[in-house]
Amino acid sequence: MSAFLQYLITGIARxxxxxxxxxxxxxxxRVTKVVNFAQGAFAVLGGFIAYSLLRAGVPHxxxxxxxxxxxxxxxxxxxxxxxxxxxxxxxxxxxxxxLAILSEAIAMIAWGTTPLxxxxxxxxxxxxxxVFLQTQYLLLIGVSLVVxxxxxxxxxxxxxxxxxxxxxxxxxxxxxAGINVKRMGxxxxxxxxxxxxxxxxxxxxxxxxxxxxxxxxxxxxxxxxIVGGLTSPGLALxxxxxxxxxxxxVAGYWSPANESAVAxxxxxxxxxxxxxxxxxxxxx
Amino acid sequence: MRYGAAVALDGVGxxxxxxxxxxxxxxxxxxxxxxxxxxxxxxxxxxxxxSCSGRIAHVPEGRELFSDLNVDDNLRIGAWKATSRDPSxxxxxxxxxxxxxxxxxxxxxxxxxxxxxxxxxxxAKPDLLAIDELSQGLxxxxxxxxxxHLVKLxxxxxLAVLLVEQNARLALDLCTRAYVLETGRIVEEGPSSxxxxxxxxxxxxxxxxxxx
Numbered sequence: 142m143s144a145f146l147q148y149l150i151t152g153i154a155r156x157x158x159x160x161x162x163x164x165x166x167x168x169x170x171r172v173t174k175v176v177n178f179a180q181g182a183f184a185v186l187g188g189f190i191a192y193s194l195l196r197a198g199v200p201h202x203x204x205x206x207x208x209x210x211x212x213x214x215x216x217x218x219x220x221x222x223x224x225x226x227x228x229x230x231x232x233x234x235x236x237x238x239x240l241a242i243l244s245e246a247i248a249m250i251a252w253g254t255t256p257l258x259x260x261x262x263x264x265x266x267x268x269x270x271x272v273f274l275q276t277q278y279l280l281l282i283g284v285s286l287v288v289x290x291x292x293x294x295x296x297x298x299x300x301x302x303x304x305x306x307x308x309x310x311x312x313x314x315x316x317x318a319g320i321n322v323k324r325m326g327x328x329x330x331x332x333x334x335x336x337x338x339x340x341x342x343x344x345x346x347x348x349x350x351x352x353x354x355x356x357x358x359x360x361x362x363x364x365x366x367i368v369g370g371l372t373s374p375g376l377a378l379x380x381x382x383x384x385x386x387x388x389x390x391v392a393g394y395w396s397p398a399n400e401s402a403v404a405x406x407x408x409x410x411x412x413x414x415x416x417x418x419x420x421x422x423x424x425x
Numbered sequence: 426m427r428y429g430a431a432v433a434l435d436g437v438g439x440x441x442x443x444x445x446x447x448x449x450x451x452x453x454x455x456x457x458x459x460x461x462x463x464x465x466x467x468x469x470x471x472x473x474x475x476s477c478s479g480r481i482a483h484v485p486e487g488r489e490l491f492s493d494l495n496v497d498d499n500l501r502i503g504a505w506k507a508t509s510r511d512p513s514x515x516x517x518x519x520x521x522x523x524x525x526x527x528x529x530x531x532x533x534x535x536x537x538x539x540x541x542x543x544x545x546x547x548x549a550k551p552d553l554l555a556i557d558e559l560s561q562g563l564x565x566x567x568x569x570x571x572x573x574h575l576v577k578l579x580x581x582x583x584l585a586v587l588l589v590e591q592n593a594r595l596a597l598d599l600c601t602r603a604y605v606l607e608t609g610r611i612v613e614e615g616p617s618s619x620x621x622x623x624x625x626x627x628x629x630x631x632x633x634x635x636x637x
Contacts (some may be wrong), residue, residue, distance in 0.1 A: 163502065189443045274440050292626070300510070303494060303501070303502060304502055304505060306491075306493070306494065307491045307494060307498075307502050310491040310492065310493050310494060311489055311490065311491050311492070313467070313485070313489055314485065314489040314490065314491060315491075316467060316507045317465060317467065317483055317485060317489070317546075318502050318503050318545070319506035319549070320502070320505050330530075352578075364584070
């Protein structure tokens with residue numbers, strides 16, 4: 142029983158990480174129609190920057206905040222490279238993959254190839270139903286939940302959020318209305334960068350990250366985002382939790398080696414289901 | 426204004442005064458839409474310049490709504506640069522949109538979509554409302570209905586309206602004055618009553634099967 146609870150709670154924590162990344166995919170896609178495969182790189186770079194700041198003696202809280210801002214800035218730069226050149230959506234997607242590879246190279250040169258971690262916020266472990274939990278789990282879940290709900294409401298309920306959505310819905314009409322579509326796209330990339338960076342700094346004390354860890358993070362974040370058709374932040378959260386919990390149960394009860402295979406299997410089924418639904422919508 | 430080697434617009438000047446309703450007619454490819462896009466700042470000229478005085482709201486060909494957003498949000502986004510985002514004046518103009526306020530714009534009929542598109546443009550509080558192909562794809566009675574609302578708006582508020590139409594008969598019937606655009610140049614201009622009698626205009630735009 143306690144193993145089950147342990148896997149469940151770890152899975153939920155991982156799920157929130159995937160949900161943060163998935164929401165990055167959703168925000169960027171909703172505004173620019175770009176599928177940004179550098180999403181995982183924001184988490185790795187954000188986490189590594191926080192690691193270096195902490196080692197340099199910058200206190201907790203400040204280090205993480207700077208790292209998230211730095212990730213937002215990286216997102217802005219990636220966004221500028223991706224959307225300012227008037228590329229086709231496929232061209233932009235390939236560009237983001239190129240940027241992900243570039244950031245892996247930079248991370249490897251700057252931080253090396255060994256997995257990195259840092260201690261999270263201290264405090265005694267909390268005991269829930271016979272399971273000992275680091276406070277960091279609660280921090281990860283609590284902060285992510287607040288950020289995701291606020292962002293969700295901001296996107297769906299506020300005027301600026303609707304203006305952002307209108308950019309992808311019909312960029313021509315958005316420009317006619319006087320919206321600066323490129324600027325909105327850059328803003329979405331900055332938000333995507335911050336979400337990735339936040340995921341990185343929150344997860345690193347629990348799960349060490351390596352320079353090339355962005356690939357699996359991007360794939361799982363994308364998979365979670367696909368649950369909501371790359372447009373719904375709420376369903377992206379559901380998707381994140383499904384993938385997080387599935388990952389931990391597969392790793393715990395079966396073998397960690399099968400983690401990615403199962404995740405990719407679920408992703409494949411989701412993509413097939415989406416394609417089917419799209420086709421039936423078109424016929425209807 | 427040119428596309429590659431083709432000059433789409435050349436020395437075109439038009440004016441629409443407050444309270445006026447003016448038509449711009451011309452065949453496919455004459456440059457009507459290019460002119461509108463240039464006026465609304467969507468296209469940057471390759472040479473020369475574009476000058477216009479007053480705020481222009483452009484209702485684009487094909488309506489170009491935000492199909493995933495509801496009617497209310499479509500209207501409110503039209504006011505992006507305006508001070509007031511209250512859509513009630515649009516609902517007063519087109520009362521049939523009021524019950525549809527929370528409906529997805531993409532699911533509306535063509536006529537309703539055209540009303541939303543016009544309403545969205547009006548939300549910007551323009552000095553000139555420029556409508557590209559008002560009648561496109563709409564049943565004649567729907568076009569009549571929307572035109573009636575437009576004429577009323579023009580008479581009551583003095584809003585200047587520029588109707589850009591392939592359907593020359595409709596445009597000349599609604600407007601007091603018209604321009605005829607051909608291969609990027611204004612070739613005729615004058616009161617609608619005179620243009621309707623002009624043999625060249627009749628031959629090109631009002632003759633037989635060419636007019637729907």
